Amino acid sequence: MQTTAGRAWWPDRSIELNPKLRECAPEELWRTLKHELAHLIAYERCGRRHTDPHGPEWATACTELGIPGEHPFHTLPFKRRRMKRNHVYICSNCLTTIHRVQPLQRTVACYDCCRKFNGGAYHERFRLVKKKPEA
Ligand SMILES: [Zn+2]
Ligand SMILES: [Zn+2]
Structure with a gap:
């Protein structure tokens, strides 16, 4: 959880969000939530066959959730500040x-x-x- 905005847990079907997200814009929080949700959807659909966490199944789910072209790696505004x-x-x-x-x-x-x-x-x-x- 060092610099990641969030994490999706499988098969727990739970999402963990970085508490630092509270310092970010609400859009940022929603985007992260959808990003993680897309992981769960991809796992739900593919189960054990799902190998690449940011593969096509994940990308499809992102598009369905309204964040097409989502980047696999979260970059957050607080990242740089924390690194200082x-x-x-x-x-x-x-x-x-x-x-x-x-x-x-x-x-x-x-x-x-x-x-x-x-x-x-x-x-x-x-x-x-x-x-x-x-x-
Ligand atoms: Zn991800
Ligand atoms: Zn001392």
Whole structure:
């Protein structure tokens, strides 16, 4: 769910939408919903024979749902914004997180913790650890 707008689950017949879609235009949300719905229709029609998720069955269903020429890959306005600050570091002591556009070039410790517990000097214990980007 990192950058995808939505996902269709089969055979659950359920659709998952990225909560970030709320920040987008309503048309965007509807388009995504129809895109995912087209997946379910294609699966419903072809079942196990259906191999290519964005194959002709899916494209046909898209046209029927009113989004002909739909692109297989969702591009959303928030995608670029989210990519900007994707380096997240966390202090394992106080759990403060910092966000950086560029990765940290050197080892950095949590400023607050060093000041509070170590007289302002660097301590390994308060080193900021890189966190995986949020999904
Ligand atoms: Zn799709
Ligand atoms: Zn800290």
